[in-house]
Amino acid sequence: MNKREYADVVVVGGGAIGAAVTCYLARSGMDVALVELGEVPWGSSKRCDGHAVTYDSPPGFFSRFCKMGLDLFPKIIPELPCDIQFEPEGIGLLADDEKDLDTLHQTLEGKRSEGMNVELWDQDELRRHEPHVAPSVVACLNFWGDAKLNPMRLAFGLSRLAEKHGAAIHTRTQARAILKDKDAVCGVETDKGVIRCRRAVLCAGVWTPVIAHTAGVDVPIRPRQGHILVTERVRGLVGKNYAEFGYLAAKGGQKRSGVSRDMEQFGVAMVLEPTSDGTILCGSSRRFVGMDMTPHPAVMRAQAQRILHFFPKFAEARLIRSYAGLRPATPDGKPIISATEVQGLYVAAGHEGNGIGLSLVTGHVVTQMLKGEEPDFDLEHFRLDRFRQ
Numbered sequence: 001m002n003k004r005e006y007a008d009v010v011v012v013g014g015g016a017i018g019a020a021v022t023c024y025l026a027r028s029g030m031d032v033a034l035v036e037l038g039e040v041p042w043g044s045s046k047r048c049d050g051h052a053v054t055y056d057s058p059p060g061f062f063s064r065f066c067k068m069g070l071d072l073f074p075k076i077i078p079e080l081p082c083d084i085q086f087e088p089e090g091i092g093l094l095a096d097d098e099k100d101l102d103t104l105h106q107t108l109e110g111k112r113s114e115g116m117n118v119e120l121w122d123q124d125e126l127r128r129h130e131p132h133v134a135p136s137v138v139a140c141l142n143f144w145g146d147a148k149l150n151p152m153r154l155a156f157g158l159s160r161l162a163e164k165h166g167a168a169i170h171t172r173t174q175a176r177a178i179l180k181d182k183d184a185v186c187g188v189e190t191d192k193g194v195i196r197c198r199r200a201v202l203c204a205g206v207w208t209p210v211i212a213h214t215a216g217v218d219v220p221i222r223p224r225q226g227h228i229l230v231t232e233r234v235r236g237l238v239g240k241n242y243a244e245f246g247y248l249a250a251k252g253g254q255k256r257s258g259v260s261r262d263m264e265q266f267g268v269a270m271v272l273e274p275t276s277d278g279t280i281l282c283g284s285s286r287r288f289v290g291m292d293m294t295p296h297p298a299v300m301r302a303q304a305q306r307i308l309h310f311f312p313k314f315a316e317a318r319l320i321r322s323y324a325g326l327r328p329a330t331p332d333g334k335p336i337i338s339a340t341e342v343q344g345l346y347v348a349a350g351h352e353g354n355g356i357g358l359s360l361v362t363g364h365v366v367t368q369m370l371k372g373e374e375p376d377f378d379l380e381h382f383r384l385d386r387f388r389q
């Protein structure tokens with residue numbers, strides 16, 4: 001261990017969450033070291049797409065937490081050493097079933113009452129903006145503040161900013177065990193040596209249960225696989241980001257009508273993210289298949305068919321690659337941002353499909369928690385022991 005043998009706080013895992021936690025801790029003046037198995041980022045944060053959004057949660061506390069997360073991006077961007085390609089161009093939620101219109105109206109009112117800039121387009125208005133949308137689409141609920149960004153640049157930029165504020169970044173270093181003295185954290189054992197510390201924050205995404213287990217702590221996170229298809233550079237197919245209304249049901253694991261058996265069993269719902277490079281990232285799917293990150297042809301086919309259902313003209317675009325990643329999913333789909341029963345041991349993981357958008361706000365509230373300040377958001381919702389009650 002050459003870089004640092006002591007730190008006040010050790011962060012385990014250098015994905016979007018760990019990089020943000022390290023950055024906010026270091027920026028607040030704390031002595032912090034990050035330990036990452038690979039490079040920053042290495043896990044799910046480099047196998048996802050980059051929506052930082054509020055559209056995918058119904059009005060309520062989680063929606064407000066997502067909004068708080070989104071609002072932090074413009075504040076930190078001027079400090080970052082690289083362009084994270086943040087574009088708050090909005091996302092449209094497409095409904096292809098008249099039965100969903102009442103819920104869309106309720107969502108519109110609920111989100112507006114939470115201060116979000118939301119607007120409903122009817123079929124004609126939508127077609128004026130998106131001439132290639134399928135005739136079956138009846139309405140579009142636009143979330144104008146929602147954004148996209150490049151998650152890899154985000155994690156990398158945050159870790160560099162953390163370093164500038166004095167953090168030690170240990171890449172290619174595996175945390176093997178949390179060391180305890182009686183029932184309090186006293187260090188993190190890595191494959192390169194021990195870093196002594198009084199506090200450790202576990203930000204290892206789907207790997208968090210493994211490292212938490214070494215301290216005797218049970219963390220209920222399961223990997224929920226998802227695929228992305230990437231098109232060649234295309235122009236004029238679609239004007240901005242879109243998702244289908246059924247995405248919320250697929251995320252919640254609910255049954256849906258009007259989808260094929262494969263789409264149902266693979267949790268397929270249309271999501272489109274045109275990147276600043278000109279390619280389009282096409283999602284999404286959700287299934288529990290352990291730690292498998294191999295793209296599966298049947299899932300890819302179902303995903304492509306769902307895109308064509310909403311945008312038939314995508315048949316003209318060639319796919320250049322695909323990948324699969326693992327969403328860290330908790331039993332209720334909400335993250336764990338919490339102290340544990342071991343003194344000095346914290347968990348910031350389990351953000352499922354929102355870890356990129358929630359990275360900054362997680363870093364912010366974890367820093368408040370560790371500094372003994374009143375967090376800006378009620379963290380009761382994200383306690384680890386909610387799963388034991």
Ligand SMILES: Cc1cc2nc3c(=O)[nH]c(=O)nc-3n(C[C@H](O)[C@H](O)[C@H](O)COP(=O)(O)OP(=O)(O)OC[C@H]3O[C@@H](n4cnc5c(N)ncnc54)[C@H](O)[C@@H]3O)c2cc1C
Binds near residue numbers: 014015045048226283
């Ligand atoms: C297909 C797909 C699409 C998605 N789209 C979006 C989206 O549009 N917007 C959004 O907000 N979220 C999205 N997500 C979810 C998002 O990817 C995750 O919520 C987020 O990446 C989780 O970040 P993390 O830092 O917790 O985990 P990770 O990025 O997985 O980071 C954990 C890190 O811990 C490291 N690690 C593991 N074990 C150890 C160890 N023992 N020692 C040291 N390091 C260790 C790993 O190498 C890894 O780098 C998507 C996910 C998928 C799969």
